[in-house]
Amino acid sequence: MALEDNSGGSNYATMRFKPESEHGANNGLKIARDRLEKVKQEFPWISYGDLWTLAGVCAVQEAQGPKVPWRPGRIDGYDHHCTPDGRLPDGSKAQDHLRDIFYRMGFNDQEIVALSGAHAMGRCHTDRSGFDGPWTFSPTTFTNDYFKLLFDEKWSWRKWNGPAQFTDSKTKSLMMLPSDMSLTKDKEFKKHAKAYANDADLFFKEYVVSLPHSSPSSKR
Structure with a gap:
């Protein structure tokens, strides 16, 4: 297919x-x-x-x-x-990959960034994705902290035996994926990520609009 x-x-x-x-x-x-x-x-x-x-x-x-x-x-x-493999984002890759994945589904740059904000919740597990750690200090609460931390914290490559990922230099308890960090490096992505970091209400509003879950004919 x-x-x-x-x-x-x-x-x-x-x-x-x-x-x-x-x-x-x-x-x-x-x-x-x-x-x-x-x-x-x-x-x-x-x-x-x-x-x-x-x-x-x-x-x-x-x-x-x-x-x-x-x-x-x-x-x-x-x-x-069943659909073929390779349609979902790979956290080890950057902005070109995100666009390849999401543009095919009809999403634009703003929607890609808004949907990435769901990383405010949950964490990665080594026995699943291979990556390890939470993105925020409150992984059971939906906030705009993911965006704030992207810009407020200093991130460095984590030294470990797992796949390449970033850790916050201050506490070394948080993580970001290469795909997450691309939101701070790509000019268009960064514009939206900064806006969401500064305005939680804007993030909530545009996250809802970006979601495909509201109707049966979801994007994918």
């Missing part, structure tokens, strides 16, 4: 099937899928695509993030609908 055939997205929820479930960028998501499977068993009438996207927008809201409009209507597909 070609990389630019407009297939994919949350419709069909094909991450349930191999080989898509084993794509490198999906590593670790089985934990979330298994957790949501309990909900699916209790409410079998909801499609996996609707369940997963609804869980995502609820998680953002419960983490003190913005309220994301959401509509049902996704349908469950089959294994032959």
